[in-house]
Amino acid sequence: QSVLTQPPSASGTPGQRVTISCSGGTSNIGRNFVYWYQQVPGTAPKLLIYRHDQRPSGVPDRFSGSKSGTSASLAISGLRSEDEADYYCAAWDDSLSGYVFGTGTKVTVL
């Protein structure tokens, strides 16, 4: 099973703010960069946030990331219908010498 834990689902109405948590440990989030990915069903994942809180060009500033200790969060403000997707956190794990993904969170726009 995954070493990074996320809530299975989150939802909101258009325009609302949704926050997704990602809980890890000292060997992964506690020491290494957190990344976030968005996966619309039927498509490949897309990089959303890199190195905890940086957005690649082209990603709207409605998406923001943060990290505190061994946990990280992704916030989506001004929720839009096209934000309906699965979201995954990820980080390198020093103990496993491998990359680990979160369990994934399905965001629904009501």
Added chain:
Amino acid sequence: QVQLVESGGGLVKPGGSLRLSCEASGFTFSDYFMTWIRQAPGKGLEWVSYISTSSLSTYYADSVKGRFTMTRDNAENSLFLQMNSLRAEDTALYYCARGFRYCSSTSCSSSNLDGFDVWGQGTMVTVST
């Protein structure tokens, strides 16, 4: 444009072998770490393996260690995943992805500590009798 195209997936019996390929275009392939990530039907993402720019370092998930081998050919802009002793639990869509290359004001670098910024569309591997 930057692109990754996987191939080589298919149906194979348990215990069999398969070799996946990933052809890269639109960027300097030799500058980037590369990785394979898989996703079982209806499940989440699982990292499989990672290879450094010059193939000096490779990393594998415990679930595939000893069975899978990742290689690259920088001259051909290609990535490979040799999968042996396949099991039913290896059934998944296999993605090839490019390691994120972080650039400061003075230089750029690629490392296993960073994630992935470009993904292919995946190739399906089914292990079944």
